[in-house]
Structures are given as structure tokens and as C-alpha cells.
Amino acid sequence: MHRILVINPGSTSTKSAIYEDRKCKAEQSIAHSTETLTQNPLTWQQVELRRNGILNWMQEEGFSLKDIDAFAIRGCKIKGCSKGGTYLVNDTIRNEIFGQHNLDKIAPHASRLSLPIALSMSEAERVDIPIFITDPPCVNELSDIAKISGHPFFTRESVFHALNSKAVARRVAEEWGKRYQECKFIVAHMGGGISVGAHNLGRVTEVNDCISGGGAFSPNRTGTLPVVPLVEFCFSNKHTKDEIIRIIKNNGGALAHLGTDDMREVEKRIDNGDTHAELIFNSMAYQVAKEIGSCYASLCCQVDAVIFTGGMANSKRLITEIRKYVEELGNIKVVPGEYEAEALAFGALRVLMKEEEPIII
Incomplete structure (x- = not known):
């Protein structure tokens, strides 16, 4: 022992x-x-x-x-x-x-x-x-082709919820009597940050950078932003460098749109008829679905399962909204919470x- x-x-x-x-x-x-x-x-x-x-x-x-x-x-x-x-x-x-x-x-x-x-x-x-x-x-297992950005000054990086994402992928593989290295999964970790990765035979060969601004926006992170308007914002002399980084990493997403990063509060507002809260909530789900579609393409449309995990995977409303877009991509597995x-x-x-x-x- x-x-x-x-x-x-x-x-x-x-x-x-x-x-x-x-x-x-x-x-x-x-x-x-x-x-x-x-x-x-x-x-x-x-x-x-x-x-x-x-x-x-x-x-x-x-x-x-x-x-x-x-x-x-x-x-x-x-x-x-x-x-x-x-x-x-x-x-x-x-x-x-x-x-x-x-x-x-x-x-x-x-x-x-x-x-x-x-x-x-x-x-x-x-x-x-x-x-x-x-x-x-x-952990950076991106394929060589995935690391290339639109300019040689910038290389795509892999910063994501590797620990929990790989843990739930291994868990699902074990349930099926397989090894993680034998499976192709798309894992969407949805918590304070959101990372969606393509797990290709034990390696995460495509994933958004959930820290520096990539992928879907989350409860308090901006995700991907329009580049030229972002550059103009940075040079407007209205905010310091540190303030802009905090906006991207800590003060974006639902918090910026709705004044709260508690998605349970957002769902209560929707239940009470707040159509703007519903729009922001559904937009986040839509952006997660787009990331899943991107990973699906990167795996040549061969996927054993799409797995949802993280704290927000407890939300039936969120899972239902995302499933509208990805239901046909393969098995859907919901493993809420974290297994760190x-x-x-x-x-x-x-x-x-x-x-x-x-x-x-």
C-alpha cells in the first residue's frame, strides 16, 4: 500500500x-x-x-x-x-x-x-x-501545425486545465475498459476559465489558451477578442498595461457584461425574465460549442466522446444549450466538478x- x-x-x-x-x-x-x-x-x-x-x-x-x-x-x-x-x-x-x-x-x-x-x-x-x-x-502537447499563428512574432501556446481535463478523460476511458492513450476525446472544462481541448490518443494536440485570452469567454475572462479594436483600446491611454491584463484575465466575460461572475445568479435572472442575461449566457454556450467544433475538425471528425467537466457542468441549462450545437458529434458525457x-x-x-x-x- x-x-x-x-x-x-x-x-x-x-x-x-x-x-x-x-x-x-x-x-x-x-x-x-x-x-x-x-x-x-x-x-x-x-x-x-x-x-x-x-x-x-x-x-x-x-x-x-x-x-x-x-x-x-x-x-x-x-x-x-x-x-x-x-x-x-x-x-x-x-x-x-x-x-x-x-x-x-x-x-x-x-x-x-x-x-x-x-x-x-x-x-x-x-x-x-x-x-x-x-x-x-x-503542459504543451499542441501539434506543430496548431502552434502556428498568423504572424511569426506570435506562437500559439497551450495553457489550460490540464490536470482535471486529463483526469476526467482517463476516468471515461476506464469506464469503457480502455486506456486514455487509445481514445479520442474533446474535453470542455468549464469553471472560472473555460478550456476546450482535443485529446488525441493521450496528447492534447489542440486547445485554447484559457489564461491569456483565447476561446470562449467565461464567468470572468474575456476569451478571444477582436484584435484591431483591442490594439486601439490598448493605445487609447485610458488604461495601464496592468489594468488591461486584469480586464482580460479577471474582469471580463459575464462579470463585465452583467456585473457578476456567479453563473447561478445569472440563471436566476434568466428565470426572472432578464433577456439580456439570457443573451450573454447563451452566447457563452455558443462560443463553447464553436471551440468544440474546432477541436472536432482537428481530430479529423473522429471522436469517441465529448466530455463536459468543471463546476459549470453542473448547470443543466448550460449543458442543454451547448448540446443543441454538438449533439451529432458523438457520445456526450457530463462529469461535473473537478477531480484535482x-x-x-x-x-x-x-x-x-x-x-x-x-x-x-
């Missing part, structure tokens, strides 16, 4: 879980209030806060780090981590993550806290445990069980 500790910090919470092989024995999510985060703004303070929360929880559950065989931690953007799979954290990865952000600076994106938390726990408990990262968001903890644990387990070789950069 292999016991794995999952560490998945978010902007306002720290999720963790303990798996024994494929079975989750305990899991928790510690919420961090705005006040607490404001009082602990530096990276080392955030690491200490989150580390102590996990260690206290483990003690309550009757576990210690001496019971753990491996860490499975959330990944971030790391040079060289371009292939899908499970990476063994070595000095190269350590040096890049720590080299990009000093512990005495304001804490970076929560995903970059995973490794410092794991290392801090190991030091506090005086244990030496391997650390694994599975399918980080920088499971995906991280199972990735580490495949290496521990010697079913896969770890990727070392």
Missing part, C-alpha cells in the same frame, strides 16, 4: 487529502479569510500558515508525515514541463520555483506555494519524501506502482 499526501492551495483556501492507493482516506479544505491573508501577505507567512493547517489536520486524522510515501502537489508554470504526465520534483524544478519568487516578497499565485509548503513540512518533521507534480497547466486531488494522487501512484516512469527535467 502507498500512502500519498495531496497539497492543493488556492487563493482563499488550502485543500489537502490523504490517499491509500486509489482510496481517499481523508480530505479537507481550510478557508482563509481576507483578513487572515492580509495579516500574512509574505510568502513565508503564507507557507507557515498553510503548512500548520495541514499538519494540525493530519494530527486530528491520526496521521503523521512518517506515514506518507509521497507528496502529490499542485503544479504551476515551469519551464521544461511540457509533456503530460507525472514529474519528479528535483533541483531544477526547485531552483526555478524558488528563483522566481523570494520568500520575503508578497505571496505569488497560490499554485506556487505548493512546493514551499511540502518542503517546509518535510523540514519541520525531518523526513525525506519524494514530491510529484502531475499534468501542470503549462484524485488526479494528483493517482499520478503519483502510477509512478510508485511503476506503471509509469516519472518525468525528470
Whole structure:
């Protein structure tokens, strides 16, 4: 039996879980209030806060780090981590993550806290445990033809919900008694951001960049924008560079159109007769369907299933609206929610069980 500790910090919470092989024995999510985060703004303070929360929880559950065989931690953007799979954290990865952000600076994106938390726990408990990262968001398996843009100054990048997208694809393949590497899927992850990818025999050979502005707009991201008007907007001297990036990444989509990024609130407005909210909602569904169609073409119209996942896949209204456009493309599978903890644990387990070789950069 292999016991794995999952560490998945978010902007306002720290999720963790303990798996024994494929079975989750305990899991928790510690919420961090705005006040607490404001009082602990530096990276080392955030690491200490989150580390102590996990260690206290483990003690309550009757576990210690001496019971753990491996860490499975959330990944971030790391040079060289371009292939899908499970990476063994070595000095190269350590040096890049720590080299990009000093512990005495304001804490970076929560995903970059995973490794410092794991290392801090190991030091506090005086244990030496391997650390694994599975399918980080920088996985770039785009086909050569998909990387080309309309100008050599720009190359299409792959930044998407790799961890959950690949996890649900593997899950559906297992249900059918197949390996992920034997299937062709289109996976639409719909959460705060939306990424729609073509999973071609184990590789995501086409997908929109859900961070930098690509694909369908989402609850708070703009997705693809008209290029020339965007350039004119950037040079209007009305907004700074940072303000424009925030508009694209954080203040676009439904939030910009409707003043809320809570899609449950949007659906309530539709139920109450708000036709503008209905138009924006249906437009988002339409844009997701267009991305699915693009991936369908990239797979030469050979698809085993179209899979919907992420938090918004719980919306029957949204799924129904998208299905109007893609019903004929193949099997439709709805796997709502996210399976990040499971995906991280199972990735580490495949290496521990010697079913896969770890990727070392």
C-alpha cells in the first residue's frame, strides 16, 4: 500500500487529502479569510500558515508525515514541463520555483506555494519524501501545425486545465475498459476559465489558451477578442498595461457584461425574465460549442466522446444549450466538478506502482 499526501492551495483556501492507493482516506479544505491573508501577505507567512493547517489536520486524522510515501502537489508554470504526465520534483524544478519568487516578497499565485509548503513540512518533521507534480497547466502537447499563428512574432501556446481535463478523460476511458492513450476525446472544462481541448490518443494536440485570452469567454475572462479594436483600446491611454491584463484575465466575460461572475445568479435572472442575461449566457454556450467544433475538425471528425467537466457542468441549462450545437458529434458525457486531488494522487501512484516512469527535467 502507498500512502500519498495531496497539497492543493488556492487563493482563499488550502485543500489537502490523504490517499491509500486509489482510496481517499481523508480530505479537507481550510478557508482563509481576507483578513487572515492580509495579516500574512509574505510568502513565508503564507507557507507557515498553510503548512500548520495541514499538519494540525493530519494530527486530528491520526496521521503523521512518517506515514506518507509521497507528496502529490499542485503544479504551476515551469519551464521544461511540457509533456503530460507525472514529474519528479528535483533541483531544477526547485531552483526555478524558488528563483522566481523570494520568500520575503508578497505571496505569488497560490499554485506556487505548493512546493514551499511540502518542503517546509518535510523540514519541520525531518523526513525525506519524494514530491510529484502531475499534468501542470503549462503542459504543451499542441501539434506543430496548431502552434502556428498568423504572424511569426506570435506562437500559439497551450495553457489550460490540464490536470482535471486529463483526469476526467482517463476516468471515461476506464469506464469503457480502455486506456486514455487509445481514445479520442474533446474535453470542455468549464469553471472560472473555460478550456476546450482535443485529446488525441493521450496528447492534447489542440486547445485554447484559457489564461491569456483565447476561446470562449467565461464567468470572468474575456476569451478571444477582436484584435484591431483591442490594439486601439490598448493605445487609447485610458488604461495601464496592468489594468488591461486584469480586464482580460479577471474582469471580463459575464462579470463585465452583467456585473457578476456567479453563473447561478445569472440563471436566476434568466428565470426572472432578464433577456439580456439570457443573451450573454447563451452566447457563452455558443462560443463553447464553436471551440468544440474546432477541436472536432482537428481530430479529423473522429471522436469517441465529448466530455463536459468543471463546476459549470453542473448547470443543466448550460449543458442543454451547448448540446443543441454538438449533439451529432458523438457520445456526450457530463462529469461535473473537478477531480484535482484524485488526479494528483493517482499520478503519483502510477509512478510508485511503476506503471509509469516519472518525468525528470
